[in-house]
Amino acid sequence: MDDWAVRAEGLEKRYGEKRALDGFDLAVRPGTVHGLLGPNGAGKTTAVRVLATLRRLDGGRAEVAGVDVARDPRRVRALIGLTGQYAAVDEILTGRQNLEMFGRLFHLGGRGARARAAELLERFGLTEAADKGVEGYSGGMRRRLDLAASMILAPRVLFLDEPTTGLDPRGRGEVWDAVRDLVASGTTVLLTTQYLEEADKLASRVTVIDRGRAIADDTPEALKDRVGGDRIEVVAADPADLAHVARAVARVCSGEPRVVEEARRVHAPVADRVTALTEVARTLQDEGVQVEDIGLRRPSLDDVFLRLTGHATEEEKEAVAV
Numbered sequence: 001m002d003d004w005a006v007r008a009e010g011l012e013k014r015y016g017e018k019r020a021l022d023g024f025d026l027a028v029r030p031g032t033v034h035g036l037l038g039p040n041g042a043g044k045t046t047a048v049r050v051l052a053t054l055r056r057l058d059g060g061r062a063e064v065a066g067v068d069v070a071r072d073p074r075r076v077r078a079l080i081g082l083t084g085q086y087a088a089v090d091e092i093l094t095g096r097q098n099l100e101m102f103g104r105l106f107h108l109g110g111r112g113a114r115a116r117a118a119e120l121l122e123r124f125g126l127t128e129a130a131d132k133g134v135e136g137y138s139g140g141m142r143r144r145l146d147l148a149a150s151m152i153l154a155p156r157v158l159f160l161d162e163p164t165t166g167l168d169p170r171g172r173g174e175v176w177d178a179v180r181d182l183v184a185s186g187t188t189v190l191l192t193t194q195y196l197e198e199a200d201k202l203a204s205r206v207t208v209i210d211r212g213r214a215i216a217d218d219t220p221e222a223l224k225d226r227v228g229g230d231r232i233e234v235v236a237a238d239p240a241d242l243a244h245v246a247r248a249v250a251r252v253c254s255g256e257p258r259v260v261e262e263a264r265r266v267h268a269p270v271a272d273r274v275t276a277l278t279e280v281a282r283t284l285q286d287e288g289v290q291v292e293d294i295g296l297r298r299p300s301l302d303d304v305f306l307r308l309t310g311h312a313t314e315e316e317k318e319a320v321a322v
């Protein structure tokens with residue numbers, strides 16, 4: 001299993017009756033970003049914690065850079081980095097002070113710690129803010145500082161557990177750039193995410209996880225192809241008009257329209273986004289059909305799930321039920 005940065009076979013992890021990992025398989029190529037995509041509760045954090053040796057596994061087998069996580073956890077720990085590991089960068093300290101502190105914690109010595117801190121601040125675009133207190137940092141800057149802290153020892157494999165959740169688009173973009181840089185310099189990244197778009201932007205391969213199992217392992221392109229690209233969505237003001245709406249959508253879409261009655265919504269894949277939108281809007285207006293909402297949507301995790309599992313993510317189910 002030496003050729004893989006991370007390799008897991010049939011991982012099991014139980015919390016009481018709950019099977020958080022239930023035969024989970026994973027294979028991550030060195031020098032890549034590998035996405036682990038799944039909704040809340042799918043088992044992403046558990047998988048990362050088991051692979052990072054923070055939790056003992058109940059069954060199966062896993063290796064990081066060829067080292068067995070159950071038999072040799074200390075050697076594994078020396079090879080990896082994990083964000084969130086240093087739960088708090090200190091608010092009162094500056095970015096530079098935080099990194100120098102971590103460096104000394106890892107026995108780099110005063111001069112070594114200063115040099116490494118400067119190098120990482122530069123790499124993560126924090127040089128300008130280096131001597132400002134972390135309390136004034138934006139969300140994206142904090143996550144980048146967190147990334148930098150986990151890179152103090154230049155890990156072979158870095159685990160990033162939902163590094164952009166809760167960030168605004170700008171902060172998200174900043175973290176994405178930092179991750180790209182890391183991989184360009186040779187680190188392998190296993191990144192968990194709930195966003196198909198994020199997996200698509202960063203990862204060369206994506207494992208989709210549902211209820212503790214891998215249900216797909218593919219390139220982002222292939223996953224998107226399976227889901228069918230962009231969609232048009234129309235919400236009718238009156239449920240009696242749904243059939244009308246479905247017919248209008250059927251004329252322009254590139255696949256079968258689906259009707260979600262409870263939500264008064266019709267959606268379907270479209271090849272030509274703008275034409276589809278204008279055509280449907282015009283047709284419905286001509287026919288006097290009241291529309292509550294009409295728009296285009298890129299495929300999301302919910303779409304992937306529906307396609308792969310035949311069931312929606314829990315959040316989507318709730319959304320439909322409301």
Ligand SMILES: Nc1ncnc2c1ncn2[C@@H]1O[C@H](COP(=O)(O)OP(=O)(O)O)[C@@H](O)[C@H]1O
Pocket residue numbers: 015018019020038039040041042043044045046047
């Ligand atoms: N410490 C724990 N004790 C009990 N159940 C847990 C614990 N950690 C996670 N779980 C459960 O295991 C499942 C997987 O959780 P988690 O790995 O955190 O998923 P994700 O990170 O994909 O949201 C969930 O059902 C969660 O409630």
Ligand SMILES: [Mg+2]
Pocket residue numbers: 044045046161162
């Ligand atoms: Mg999680």
